[in-house]
Amino acid sequence: MSFRIGSGIDFHQLGEGRPLMLGGVHVPYERGCIGHSDADVLLHAICDALLGALALGDIGVHFPDTDDRYKGIDSKELLRHTYMLIQQEGYRVINIDSTLCLQEPKIKPHVPAMRAAIAGLTGLTEQDVSIKATTTEELGFVGRKEGVVAYATVLLQRF
Template identity: 65%
Template sequence: MFRIGFGIDFHQLVEGRQLWIGGVNIPHHKGALGHSDADVLLHAICDALLGALALGDIGIHFPNTDLAYKDIDSKILLQHTYTLIKAKNYKVVNVDSSICLEAPKIKKYSGEMRKVIAAILEITEEDVSVKATTTEQMGFVGREEGLVAYANVLLQKS
């Protein structure tokens, strides 16, 4: 049996925060604002995994009102989410994701993102797609006020 999940996440970009995307710290003058490290890509993947098995969303499992998750590394959130997936006897077949931001360009970091995500989800880097695009300077992403990530996952019953 196969299950498909879709996830999406948004974060504001602000001065004075680190920019974490896909488990990789990217040098930039702005970072994502959030209760955790605000890794928009890992959050979208968490939501896709949870959604595939109708387990709710990231806010249910890791509420931004819980101090236990304050500034937490989102790789830990993804690992915990994957534990829930394995407990239901599913494994990840592949991940397809897109990040939408105007700057910085992340192409040179996408390989490391794929490596981080694959290691956590116990799949190969070839099973993880990380793409990026801009909004051609339109909207809040185009004005560099925020960023968005989308993720699709395919799960298979073990």
């Protein structure tokens, strides 16, 4: 039985006129993440963790921001495709542990929907998807409400 662990991280700047998408869910807030896709920082970190676990590169290799096919794309599609790559390599996801770093908004009310969305895209139960949040105690660009950071760790098992 073969196991692989992957970690991922993603950063996005916050800006006006964009919806805030986190974990496949729209979170009401006056600003959203800026990026080529819908800039869902949490799903991007999860994609990177999955790809990294099997040494398949990173999200930029598979979905480059220079490719217009991915302009404005829903990051759930990126995670769906990444999960398909994991399955093609003969692996399944055992669990996902993630952390969002943002000063605001509070995401606790949205975590159940995020867990459900991620579980549905990765063949997991919601109990196998952990989403935590923290602030940076007003330190750095996150503390100044200029951006959001997400970290993810995944465990894969060969099937």
